[in-house]
Amino acid sequence: MAEIGNAENPRAEYSQGYSADVDTIREKEYPLMNETTYLDHAGTTPYAKSMIEDFSRHMISNLYGNPHSMSLSSQLSTQRTDDIRLRVLRFFNADPDQFDLVFVANATAAIKLVADSLRDSDHRGFWYGYHIDSHTSIVGVRELADLGHQCFQNDTEVDAWISQLAMNQTKAPRLFAFPAQSNMNGRRLPLRWCEQIRSVATDNGGNVFTLLDAASLVSTAPLDLSSVESAPDFTALSFYKIFGFPDLGALIVKKSAARVFERRRFFGGGTVDMVLAHGAQWHAKKETSIHERLEDGTLPFHNIIALDAALDSHNRIYGSMANISVHTAYLAKCLFDRISVLRHWNERKVCQIYQSSKSVYGCTQSQGPIIAFNLQNSIGDWIPKTEVEKLATVQNIQLRTGSVCNPGGTASSLGWTGPELRRHYSTGLRCGDDHDILGGRPTGILRVSLGAMTNMKDIDSVVDFIEEFYVEKSPPVVALNPPLEENEVVGRHFYIESLSVFPIKSCGAFKIPEGKRWEIKREGLAWDREWCLIHQGTGAALNQKRYPRMALIHPSVDLDRGVLRITCGIMTDQVSLEISLGWEDTSLISTSLCSNSTKKSTVCGDQISLHAYASPVVSTFFSDFLGVPCTLARFPAQTANRFSRPPRLSGNWKSKFRKFIMPGSFPPDLPPPVREIGQTPLLLANEMPILVVSRSSVNRLNETIKANTKHGTGGSKAVAADVFRGNIVVAERLTQLGDAEQPYAEDHWSDLRIGPDQLRIDILDACQRCQMVCIDQFTGLRRNEPFSTLAKTRNIDGKVSFGSYAALSQEEMESFDLQPDRRTVMVGDVVTPTYHND
Numbered sequence: 001m002a003e004i005g006n007a008e009n010p011r012a013e014y015s016q017g018y019s020a021d022v023d024t025i026r027e028k029e030y031p032l033m034n035e036t037t038y039l040d041h042a043g044t045t046p047y048a049k050s051m052i053e054d055f056s057r058h059m060i061s062n063l064y065g066n067p068h069s070m071s072l073s074s075q076l077s078t079q080r081t082d083d084i085r086l087r088v089l090r091f092f093n094a095d096p097d098q099f100d101l102v103f104v105a106n107a108t109a110a111i112k113l114v115a116d117s118l119r120d121s122d123h124r125g126f127w128y129g130y131h132i133d134s135h136t137s138i139v140g141v142r143e144l145a146d147l148g149h150q151c152f153q154n155d156t157e158v159d160a161w162i163s164q165l166a167m168n169q170t171k172a173p174r175l176f177a178f179p180a181q182s183n184m185n186g187r188r189l190p191l192r193w194c195e196q197i198r199s200v201a202t203d204n205g206g207n208v209f210t211l212l213d214a215a216s217l218v219s220t221a222p223l224d225l226s227s228v229e230s231a232p233d234f235t236a237l238s239f240y241k242i243f244g245f246p247d248l249g250a251l252i253v254k255k256s257a258a259r260v261f262e263r264r265r266f267f268g269g270g271t272v273d274m275v276l277a278h279g280a281q282w283h284a285k286k287e288t289s290i291h292e293r294l295e296d297g298t299l300p301f302h303n304i305i306a307l308d309a310a311l312d313s314h315n316r317i318y319g320s321m322a323n324i325s326v327h328t329a330y331l332a333k334c335l336f337d338r339i340s341v342l343r344h345w346n347e348r349k350v351c352q353i354y355q356s357s358k359s360v361y362g363c364t365q366s367q368g369p370i371i372a373f374n375l376q377n378s379i380g381d382w383i384p385k386t387e388v389e390k391l392a393t394v395q396n397i398q399l400r401t402g403s404v405c406n407p408g409g410t411a412s413s414l415g416w417t418g419p420e421l422r423r424h425y426s427t428g429l430r431c432g433d434d435h436d437i438l439g440g441r442p443t444g445i446l447r448v449s450l451g452a453m454t455n456m457k458d459i460d461s462v463v464d465f466i467e468e469f470y471v472e473k474s475p476p477v478v479a480l481n482p483p484l485e486e487n488e489v490v491g492r493h494f495y496i497e498s499l500s501v502f503p504i505k506s507c508g509a510f511k512i513p514e515g516k517r518w519e520i521k522r523e524g525l526a527w528d529r530e531w532c533l534i535h536q537g538t539g540a541a542l543n544q545k546r547y548p549r550m551a552l553i554h555p556s557v558d559l560d561r562g563v564l565r566i567t568c569g570i571m572t573d574q575v576s577l578e579i580s581l582g583w584e585d586t587s588l589i590s591t592s593l594c595s596n597s598t599k600k601s602t603v604c605g606d607q608i609s610l611h612a613y614a615s616p617v618v619s620t621f622f623s624d625f626l627g628v629p630c631t632l633a634r635f636p637a638q639t640a641n642r643f644s645r646p647p648r649l650s651g652n653w654k655s656k657f658r659k660f661i662m663p664g665s666f667p668p669d670l671p672p673p674v675r676e677i678g679q680t681p682l683l684l685a686n687e688m689p690i691l692v693v694s695r696s697s698v699n700r701l702n703e704t705i706k707a708n709t710k711h712g713t714g715g716s717k718a719v720a721a722d723v724f725r726g727n728i729v730v731a732e733r734l735t736q737l738g739d740a741e742q743p744y745a746e747d748h749w750s751d752l753r754i755g756p757d758q759l760r761i762d763i764l765d766a767c768q769r770c771q772m773v774c775i776d777q778f779t780g781l782r783r784n785e786p787f788s789t790l791a792k793t794r795n796i797d798g799k800v801s802f803g804s805y806a807a808l809s810q811e812e813m814e815s816f817d818l819q820p821d822r823r824t825v826m827v828g829d830v831v832t833p834t835y836h837n838d
Contacts, residue, residue: 014330014456017323022455025317030453037397037461041451042183042216042370042404047244051313055245055306064305066298068270077301084308085291091311092218092235094225094252100290102251103299107215108137110236110251113294114175114211115141117264124172131158131178131189132408138177138213139407147172151408155358158193165200165208173260174208180217184406184447185413186332186370187356188217195230209233209257215249218242220328220369220451222321225252233257243310246303251294258290268296317452324452328369331450331459333362336371338463344378344472351375351466354413354445369450372404372413374442377798378472384436384798385444387791388470391800394771394787395465402432402444414442437798469791494831496754497695497731498721501525503564504632505532506544507553508777509722517824520759520808522816524689525727525825527557527581529635531564533622534612536629545772547626551780557581568625570779577621579613579632611636690806691767692746693726697802700743705789717785722777724769724803730831746804748835755829760809766801769794773802 015022026033029048038046065073067081085101094101104110118126125146130138132153142149152158158178176197181188194210201208212232214223219241225231235252253261267275267283271293275283286292318324342350351373359367375383385401392399403410411421421429424443429435435443448462499512510527512518519526533542533550544550556565559581566577610633613619619631702718709717721729730752732741749763774787790800808816812823 013326015323016326017319018327019317019319022327022453023457026453026455029313029317033453035396037395037458039397039399039448039450039454039458039462041219041454042186042241042447042449043400044240045219045242045244045451046453047310048313048317050316051243051245051306051309054313055309058305058309059302064301067301068298077305080308081299081301081304084304084311087308087311088250089252092223092225092252094231095228098228098255099225099231100253100255100258102253102291102294103304104249104251105300106240106247106249107135107213107236107238108249110234110249111137111141111177111211111213113251114234114236114260115144116266117261118173118175118209119144119146120263120265121260122173122263126173126175127170129158129161129174129176132412133182133184133187133189133406134177134179134408135183135213135215136405136407138179138211141175141177145175147174153408153412155190162193162196162200165197171207175211176208177211177213179213179215180223181214181221181368181370182356182406182409183216183370184404184409184445185354185356185359185372186216186368186449187359188221188364188366188368191230194232195227198229209260211236215241216370217368218321220321221325221364228254233260239307239310243307243314245310246300246306248300248303248307253290255290261290261294264294266296270298271296325364327452328450328454329362329364329367331454331456332367332369332371334456335448335450335459335462336361338459339371339373339466342466342471345474346378348376348378348380350471369454371448372410372445373448374445375466375470377470378476381798382437382440382442383470384434385442385446386434386436387798387800388446390771391469391787391791392465394774394784395461396784397462397465399462400447400449404445404447410445413445416441416443469788493733493735494730494833495733496728496825496827496829496831498729499525499825499827500725500727500729501528501557502725503527503530503555503557504553504566505529506542506547506550507533507555508551509725510554510556512827514827517826520690520761520823520825522689522808522813524807527564528689528727531555531579531632531634532610533626533630534610534633536619536623536631541633542626542628542630543772544775545770547628548775548780548782549626551775551777553622553625566621568621577618579618609636610634689808690728690761691724691726691803692728692730692752692761692763692806693721693724693803694743694746695721695729695731696741697743697746698724699741701786701789701793701802704793705785708789717783719773719786720777723773723775723786724767725777726803728806728825745833748837749804749833750836751809751834752806753832753834754825758832759823759825760812761806762809764805764807766796766799767803767805768799769802770800 015025018025020028029050030046031049033046062076063073064077064080065071065075067074067078081103085103086096089096089099089101102110102113104113125144127147128142128145128149130142130149130151132151139151142151150161152161158176161176176193178189178193180191191212194212197208197210210232211234214235214237217223218237223235223237225235231254233254234257236249237252238249240247267285271286273284273286336353336355339351340349340353344350352375354372354374355361356367361367361371374385375388377383389399389401411417420439424435424438429438429443437443450458499518500509501512501518502509534540535542542550552569554567556567558565562581564579564581566579568576612633613631619629622632623629698719698721705717705719730746734741746763747766751760751762753760769787769790771787773790774782774784776783786802787800790802794801808823816823
């Protein structure tokens with residue numbers, strides 16, 4: 001197989017061989033990238049504007065029919081498919097006399113096709129070996145290998161196995177698979193293995209096959225299959241990783257290895273010449289070509305036609321894959337060199353880069369344009385990957401985090417063993433979750449991957465991002481706020497500035513009117529997060545982070561009429577929908593009934609049972625406004641998802657106490673719940689029942705934002721307290737003019753006594769924030785504040801925190817049924833905090 005790249009040590013140049021400077025190309029061909037820093041090309045690369053335009057012209061100028069027919073339109077589709085198949089083979093320098101190309105959905109489908117066929121090729125099955133740096137799809141083949149499998153944990157083990165092949169005589173098929181390039185860290189593996197295995201296997205019956213996962217490699221480097229002897233038997237790839245579009249893959253098959261497919265059991269339309277549907281179990285497979293026997297059903301012929309436009313535009317813009325390889329290698333080396341030298345004030349490294357000892361950035365033979373790393377602070381603690389991703393998202397930087405579908409490479413780089421990972425799985429660790437640090441070690445990585453249209457501005461953006469938010473220029477402050485002196489709190493007067501409930505989770509707030517006392521129940525403020533919106537397809541609860549327009553859905557609780565009134569949009573003076581607050585009295589329901597059946601839904605990662613509203617009026621109301629198929633759902637009045645309950649009490653008990661309790665989110669027809677010690681009952685609240693926000697802290701935050709706002713950037717970036725979506729906003733009334741506020745005093749609070757009855761709520765923990773705080777609750781628009789400033793000023797143990805979670809104290813919970821009418825709060829109530837050091 002030919003070398004990857006131009007030469008052994010190419011002189012890396014910026015956009016060498018391109019049709020124009022890459023910045024000019026970006027402006028013309030990739031306008032959607034103007035406002036973002038896209039660094040996930042290993043996932044997919046963006047598509048060129050001219051390619052989509054060319055494809056559109058093809059589609060509106062020609063009539064394409066199903067290739068399995070004989071009409072003129074069908075024959076046109078067949079002709080185009082044949083031509084493009086040949087063109088793709090030539091793109092990889094594959095001789096059509098020696099290779100065939102099978103169109104599939106993606107690289108994973110190509111890999112599965114080989115595995116399924118090998119399983120059918122011999123009644124004994126097959127043996128399988130794979131490299132530890134493989135993508136999950138390569139690892140998954142082992143489940144079909146009835147004769148066993150082996151994971152080679154390094155190159156040395158592969159070389160040793162190859163050297164022993166001649167002595168391991170067997171007629172059973174064997175398959176060895178490996179990636180041409182690790183999709184985790186970009187290391188390019190030895191392609192010589194294919195030729196070495198074939199050389200040994202020829203002397204050993206020729207029943208050892210090689211499968212190359214080329215998906216990651218071909219996104220930025222040429223793959224040369226001109227040497228039949230050194231080429232793999234099977235090559236899997238995805239075109240969207242090269243061109244951005246179409247969503248299509250291919251399996252390139254060496255014709256000498258086609259016998260693997262002869263006994264493949266399944267057949268689909270178009271792959272057979274005749275089938276007997278009844279009587280004898282007989283069919284005749286097509287024998288004209290490999291691809292005709294393997295391409296089941298109708299090909300995605302429109303996508304294949306799009307592939308022709310992709311090849312045209314790619315060649316016109318970039319010239320060759322070799323040019324892209326040189327360009328991306330240059331940028332990858334620039335990025336590596338710059339982040340590898342970043343140091344904190346005490347000279348501790350900022351970036352831990354997971355680089356193979358066998359690769360060198362800038363060398364196209366050994367390393368691709370992918371950098372896997374994690375960040376550490378000045379005392380050596382790891383920065384949680386999800387927190388970095390949150391902040392990167394706010395800064396409009398798109399990268400990848402986690403194990404990036406490379407379980408072996410990630411685990412070995414981070415030092416995890418199989419038993420350790422299984423133990424953590426049993427305690428809750430899952431792919432894609434926010435268990436970032438376990439046992440002092442990271443569970444995933446940060447990955448930056450470059451592409452053909454990456455420019456120097458992208459490199460500057462990610463380096464500036466790390467320098468601004470994660471390089472500590474001086475020793476960190478020991479504590480966010482020093483303990484308050486006694487004379488600082490004497491005479492201070494805290495009070496409730498505003499009260500809010502969020503009847504529909506992730507939608508707008510309902511502000512409790514002044515002068516109205518509002519009940520606090522075991523689960524939090526009455527009517528808080530009683531409902532949510534769920535996706536009609538997945539059942540998952542929608543959130544504002546994904547659908548910012550949810551901020552413009554305004555629910556309000558009308559206790560006098562017993563309805564939830566919902567309006568949408570910035571103007572909220574017209575009632576659009578009303579839902580009954582009751583479960584049984586349906587006379588007040590204006591547009592819909594709550595379904596009696598329950599629907600499993602995912603809320604904040606937990607599976608719960610919800611009552612979904614069946615009326616199409618309700619689903620249409622919300623779906624039309626958000627542009628997503630959804631409907632309203634309600635947390636049931638009784639469910640094991642909350643906590644276990646003893647049997648109901650008699651109707652006399654309900655009648656006796658109903659008049660004392662304001663209608664709330666949970667009808668007072670149930671006795672106190674049985675809870676485990678320390679268990680806090682939750683409804684649809686994110687983590688804790690009540691969220692307390694300090695007005696003084698919001699003021700200090702805005703002062704910091706204003707101080708750091710550059711002149712001429714388009715006005716103030718100050719934020720309203722509403723972005724923090726607190727239930728209780730506590731403000732302080734200063735004793736005399738000139739007194740200073742106490743921002744972040746809530747860090748030192750242990751509990752609060754509220755109102756004339758001294759209702760006690762315990763402060764439980766700091767609220768960990770995400771980029772949702774950047775959504776303006778009045779317009780539904782995103783911006784980068786306040787999260788950017790919070791990341792610098794309120795970073796606690798790697799988590800961005802603002803506000804405090806709270807719940808009714810244990811003593812209030814234990815005496816809940818005594819004096820049930822006293823657990824209320826109101827705007828203006830005096831708040832007396834207890835400090836941790838009191």
